[in-house]
Amino acid sequence: MNSAPLTPKQRERILRAATSAPSKHNTQPWWFRWDGDDLEVHVDTNRTLELGDPACREAHIACGAAVFAARLGYASLGIGTETELLPDKEQPLFVARVRVTDAAADPRFETLYWSLPSRRTNRAPFKPTPVPTLVLEYLRDAARDEGTWLRIVEREPAYEHLLTLIREATGLEEEHLRTERARWIDPPDAVHRLDGVPGRSLGPLPENPTGAVRDLAVGHDVDGRGSIEFEQRPTIGVLETRDDDAAAWMTAGQALMRVLVTGTRYGVAASFANQPLENPDLRDEVASDAKHYGTAQMVLRLGMGVEVPPTPRRPLTEVLRLSQRA
């Protein structure tokens, strides 16, 4: 391990990795603080969705994803880390400390780091080639290595049942949730914004809607957005955890990031169809009846991706707070 303190450039690299993580509607609901060379990760409740994510479950998932990405940043510098989740009972929003260890960096993490910049939520149609079975195995392994389960839903009747739940949840979505979302999706001030989902990242509308491609802009016209034929039967995965508390959501986030970056490495892209998880009556129906992993945290549409544009990120100066020791 590298025992010299991190240089400003190295810190920047780790923070850039962390903030490349996905977050619901690109809210980026996090802030960070250095404690020596360890990195603290906190939920920023000024950037969470009061109506769409009242328990901050998805904000925790985003922070978990940022934790995993930060670990890749450290690993790219040859530095091994371990994660301490929810390190302070008195501060529940202090969700993780990424701690530098004496152990060498995991070489698999060093490799994965290089796929971070090309990972994107991909709402475009996928290529007709299916995701290779071996790569699906790698994705399952990635989820398992982080203590979760990626259930690939392939067989009938489970596949159609899941799509039915997604469509049902879309139909049941209440107006106030759409109103809250509209502040983040193709916002009118998009050119000045460094958060939210710009129109160009929404992807075209499907001419043959199956439900698997979520239209985040329902009921709102997006300039220049056409419609196009999508793949008829995308691969769908459900990321599941055993528990359903803050620690489980953080675990889900780390696993999500590991799955997504592993996919990116092999050309596999993902978008999300989480509508039924946002509806308390439907969420339980999405989970498998597996004994150990039965709580659904994310619904992923997976396929071989084409290139899509990136979403913006806020500058590091906005997400970094001063060290308490400074």
Ligand SMILES: Cc1cc2nc3c(=O)[nH]c(=O)nc-3n(C[C@H](O)[C@H](O)[C@H](O)COP(=O)(O)O)c2cc1C
């Ligand atoms: C917890 C969570 C929930 C999300 N839910 C959805 C969703 O239901 N539909 C969707 O299209 N994207 C969803 N996203 C993806 C975000 O919109 C995306 O991460 C964000 O816009 C940043 O873009 P990027 O992933 O390309 O960096 C979700 C992401 C996270 C972390």
